[in-house]
Amino acid sequence: MNTPLMHYLVWPLVKFLIAFIIVQVLVAAMNWIERRLLGLFQARLGPNRVGYKGLLQIIADPVKFLLKEDIVPASAEKVAYFLGPILPLIPAFIVFCLIPFGPPPTFTVTRVNVGLLLILALTSTGVYGIILGGWASNNKYSLMGGLRSAAQMVSYEVPFGLSIVGVLMICGSLDLVTIVRYQETNAWNFLPQIVACFIFLVAMNAENNRTPFDLPEAESELVAGYHTEYSAMKFAFFMLAEFSMMIVNSCLMVTLFFGGWTLGMFGIGLTTDVLRHMGMFGGILGTLIFVTKVMLFMLIYVWFRATFPRFRFDQLMDLGWKWMIPLALGNIFVTAIFILAGQERLMYWIGIVSIGLAAMYLFKPKPKRAAAPGKVAHAS
Amino acid sequence: MQVEYAKAKWSEKFLVLDLLEGLKTTLRELFKPKVTIRYPEERMEPADRFRGMFKFSYDRCIACKLCAVACPIDIIYIDVHDEIIQEGEKKKKVKVLDRYDIDVKRCMFCSLCEEACPTKPKSIWLTTKTYELATYDRNDLYFNMQELEYWDDRPKFTGLPEDDDVKRIKGQKQIAGGTE
Numbered sequence: 001m002n003t004p005l006m007h008y009l010v011w012p013l014v015k016f017l018i019a020f021i022i023v024q025v026l027v028a029a030m031n032w033i034e035r036r037l038l039g040l041f042q043a044r045l046g047p048n049r050v051g052y053k054g055l056l057q058i059i060a061d062p063v064k065f066l067l068k069e070d071i072v073p074a075s076a077e078k079v080a081y082f083l084g085p086i087l088p089l090i091p092a093f094i095v096f097c098l099i100p101f102g103p104p105p106t107f108t109v110t111r112v113n114v115g116l117l118l119i120l121a122l123t124s125t126g127v128y129g130i131i132l133g134g135w136a137s138n139n140k141y142s143l144m145g146g147l148r149s150a151a152q153m154v155s156y157e158v159p160f161g162l163s164i165v166g167v168l169m170i171c172g173s174l175d176l177v178t179i180v181r182y183q184e185t186n187a188w189n190f191l192p193q194i195v196a197c198f199i200f201l202v203a204m205n206a207e208n209n210r211t212p213f214d215l216p217e218a219e220s221e222l223v224a225g226y227h228t229e230y231s232a233m234k235f236a237f238f239m240l241a242e243f244s245m246m247i248v249n250s251c252l253m254v255t256l257f258f259g260g261w262t263l264g265m266f267g268i269g270l271t272t273d274v275l276r277h278m279g280m281f282g283g284i285l286g287t288l289i290f291v292t293k294v295m296l297f298m299l300i301y302v303w304f305r306a307t308f309p310r311f312r313f314d315q316l317m318d319l320g321w322k323w324m325i326p327l328a329l330g331n332i333f334v335t336a337i338f339i340l341a342g343q344e345r346l347m348y349w350i351g352i353v354s355i356g357l358a359a360m361y362l363f364k365p366k367p368k369r370a371a372a373p374g375k376v377a378h379a380s
Numbered sequence: 381m382q383v384e385y386a387k388a389k390w391s392e393k394f395l396v397l398d399l400l401e402g403l404k405t406t407l408r409e410l411f412k413p414k415v416t417i418r419y420p421e422e423r424m425e426p427a428d429r430f431r432g433m434f435k436f437s438y439d440r441c442i443a444c445k446l447c448a449v450a451c452p453i454d455i456i457y458i459d460v461h462d463e464i465i466q467e468g469e470k471k472k473k474v475k476v477l478d479r480y481d482i483d484v485k486r487c488m489f490c491s492l493c494e495e496a497c498p499t500k501p502k503s504i505w506l507t508t509k510t511y512e513l514a515t516y517d518r519n520d521l522y523f524n525m526q527e528l529e530y531w532d533d534r535p536k537f538t539g540l541p542e543d544d545d546v547k548r549i550k551g552q553k554q555i556a557g558g559t560e
Binding site for chain 1: 399400403406407410418
């Protein structure tokens with residue numbers, strides 16, 4: 001049974017299919033979770049009519065997309081118009097081959113020693129579909145959306161990549177499995193690399209065109225942006241690609257900064273060895289831990305969407321080029337100094353102290369709001 | 381026009397503490413109870429002075445037509461005839477209502493008819509706490525005397541095509557009138 005064919009083709013395919021189906025279910029569920037949660041954030045209830053608590057919305061939405069009329073603009077560039085929604089899907093799906101969902105070798109589809117590089121290369125091609133679709137629709141709004149998306153992707157690909165460099169320097173590998181194995185023996189990377197973690201979080205929101213950065217689909221300016229002319233299943237494909245990419249980026253976040261499938265630091269807790277000791281159950285447990293962490297980051301996406309207003313375009317570019325890139329470069333510099341000095345463990349304190357300070361700021365008792373100085377002067 | 385913005389402190393600009401504050405606010409909002417009323421299952425109780433559907437009492441009405449006079453858009457139609465009733469030895473002339481119609485579709489719910497009514501308690505009043513007055517046919521909103529008095533069990537949606545939607549709505553207990 002253990003022929004090369006089985007080892008290199010059949011088993012990876014089976015694993016990929018399982019991962020793919022789970023991810024697609026998650027994507028469909030995310031559609032409901034996002035709308036529901038956004039409702040709860042905004043003091044309303046969200047979709048709660050279809051099935052128990054609106055859970056059947058997960059099925060109802062795709063069915064509706066399938067049954068809708070598929071309208072193609074008469075003046076659209078037909079081939080590019082059809083390619084538009086499909087192109088972003090392909091990299092989003094291929095990437096799931098490369099992400100380690102659980103302890104290897106059973107719960108990873110493939111183990112590529114330059115996995116991270118490959119993922120970065122693949123995910124950045126997703127923007128082609130958006131540009132192509134925006135251009136092919138023969139609509140000013142769509143074109144504007146596509147162009148904005150391109151500019152934004154180019155701007156934020158840089159801090160996105162640079163923020164990962166710090167992690168690479170610490171772990172010394174581009175292999176995602178090695179990075180996770182490093183994190184379980186040392187601390188999770190968000191402690192020494194808190195700045196990189198923050199930059200990654202911002203950049204991944206920008207990469208996915210999520211709300212503080214959703215200029216490509218800014219409703220108040222561009223109708224719906226690059227998918228203005230898309231309807232029915234083609235529109236659904238755009239949504240599918242967007243949510244898949246969100247999941248991919250959450251997976252990357254968890255793998256790079258939050259210890260992947262493990263639940264332990266400094267070799268204590270549920271590390272890979274402990275999970276392997278438990279056999280199949282341990283593997284499934286590890287995968288569950290991974291999925292839980294990923295879902296937490298998906299919720300953070302929604303949380304951000306509920307909280308932050310949209311940037312202006314020049315503000316977006318300012319943030320990307322003037323703040324994020326220098327910050328990422330500075331982070332690499334500081335990390336390099338610590339590594340040269342051989343004091344990597346000292347960097348944990350940066351993370352611990354900054355998290356502590358943020359918590360102190362958030363939970364400090366509020367001083368009573370003083371009257372506005374202008375008003376006081378007027379009264380006297 | 382150049383707009384001067386209040387300058388943020390350097391620390392506020394560089395650190396993202398205000399963003400954290402915003403996240404905290406929305407998170408607090410997430411766990412607050414929601415005020416949404418899930419309408420068909422839950423119904424709002426209107427205030428005591430809420431002006432809803434008319435209710436009419438034939439027994440109390442003395443057929444004085446004051447409400448029709450008070451009505452600013454003249455949608456109350458009253459017909460009266462006199463009847464002579466033998467009461468002991470005296471013959472008494474009594475007004476009897478033939479018609480008391482209100483064209484509710486034109487009504488603006490100003491409640492002036494209720495104010496004008498001289499009987500105590502009022503024989504026409506709007507404080508019924510009803511708001512489900514929508515109908516499929518505008519003529520359904522022309523109410524005659526019996527309907528005004530007994531609209532609690534007024535048959536609804538007569539003469540409409542029997543499609544599934546209407547059947548489903550008919551299956552529900554009560555559409556127009558009366559909070560439950």
